[in-house]
Amino acid sequence: MVECRCCRMREELSANEDVIFAQQNRKVVMGRGSVVNKPRQLVSAGWIIFLYLLALLALNAWLLRLLGYITLPW
Numbered sequence: 001m002v003e004c005r006c007c008r009m010r011e012e013l014s015a016n017e018d019v020i021f022a023q024q025n026r027k028v029v030m031g032r033g034s035v036v037n038k039p040r041q042l043v044s045a046g047w048i049i050f051l052y053l054l055a056l057l058a059l060n061a062w063l064l065r066l067l068g069y070i071t072l073p074w
Contacts, residue, residue, distance in 0.1 A: 064070045 061070065065072065
């Protein structure tokens with residue numbers, strides 16, 4: 001017997017907020033370590049600015065090489 005699976009309609013139910021809340025609480029209680037939230041590690045603004053400048057310099061070097069202003073031996 002051959003069944004066509006492409007014609008079946010699948011109805012998805014919306015998430016039940018009470019069930020999700022209970023699952024999240026269970027994860028917190030049953031999880032390892034303490035139940036308090038751990039603070040995220042902060043990254044200094046100087047480090048982010050440095051990474052952006054480094055990316056900008058890399059793009060500028062790539063463009064200059066693409067246009068032929070920079071020649072590399074390899």
